[in-house]
Amino acid sequence: MSTKIKHPIFARIYQRLSASMEAAGVAEHRKRLLTGLVGRVVEVGAGNGLNFSHYPDTVTEVIAIEPEPYLRARAVLAAQNATVVKISVIDGDAEHLPLDDxxxxxxxxxxxLCSVPNQSAALAEIRRVLRPGGELRFYEHVRASNMWLSRFQRLVDPIWTRFAGGCRLTRNTLEAIQAAGFVVDECEQFLFQPRLAAKIAAPHILGRAHKS
Ligand SMILES: C[S@@+](CC[C@H](N)C(=O)[O-])C[C@H]1O[C@@H](n2cnc3c(N)ncnc32)[C@H](O)[C@@H]1O
Structure with a gap:
């Protein structure tokens, strides 16, 4: 059951901004994120469905969970245009996935994972629905390792989260993935700041982990 997450203004801004962000490099990151995936996939917080066109044809089914109504409607449209993979877009949240163990x-x-209200609960749910050995692919902006940027992130975080749909700047998502019982197989850490994005959210991770 969805926790009724609604961020109508942020959702509309994201819909507009995300197209130019794709061109600025996010699309390339999505492609790398999804390369080599196989079988049945759950995508949590699928937003407006920008990953859909990047799934390889080795994926047989995508269950895309999205709680925000405006973005979910956009994801439904994106799913209709994604010819390669069977995609169902479902109302729900990462902390309560409507899937069997x-x-x-x-x-x-x-x-x-920057935006889910309860990151550890979301990771525990992802782990629950994955088969043993199943893979988690992640692409996230995270807390800076640079001390000054990290302090600045902490300072700005309370304001940022109000205007960015609940997004937090200060999460150490790699550590959280490991704490949730995943084994990280690969993780690139890099600064990514396309023209329209804030430097404060530049530290990113992109990688894969498996359920041990
Ligand atoms: C910045 S957008 C990213 C959307 C998409 N994943 C992408 O890569 O473009 C953050 C997304 O997280 C979703 N979200 C927020 N809280 C969530 C939750 N508890 N469970 C699942 N998704 C959530 C938002 O509705 C929004 O779609």
């Missing part, structure tokens, strides 16, 4: 081969989280 060990029922998916892979999970995808892109730019969402």
């Amino acid at each position: 060990a029922s998916v081969d892979c999970a995808v989280a892109s730019l969402v």
Whole structure:
């Protein structure tokens, strides 16, 4: 059941901004994120469905969970245009996935573990629905390792989160993934700041982990 997450203004801004962000490099990151995925996939917080066109044809089914109504409607449209993979877009949230235990081969989280209200609950749910050995692919902006930027993130975080749909700047998502019982197989850490994005959200991680 969805926790009724509604961010109508942020959702409309994201819909507009995300197109130019794709061109500025996010699309390329999505492609790398999803390369090599196989089987049945759950995508948590699928937003307006920008990953959909990047799934390889080795994926047989995508269950895309999105709680925000405006973005979910956009995701439904994107799913209709994604010809390669069967995609269902479902109302729900990452903390309560409407899936059986060990029922998916892979999970995808892109730019969402920053925004879920309860990150450890969301990761525990992802782990629950993954089959043993199943893979989590992640692409997230995270807390800076640079001390000054990290302090600045902490300072700005309370204001940022109000205007950015609940997004937090200060999460150490890699550590949280490991704490949730995943084994990280690969993780790139890089600064990414396309023209329209804030420097304060530049530190990113992109990688894969498996359920041990
Ligand atoms: C910055 S957008 C990213 C959307 C998409 N994943 C992408 O890569 O473009 C953050 C998304 O997280 C979603 N979100 C927020 N809280 C959530 C939750 N508890 N469970 C699942 N998704 C959530 C928002 O509705 C929004 O779609």
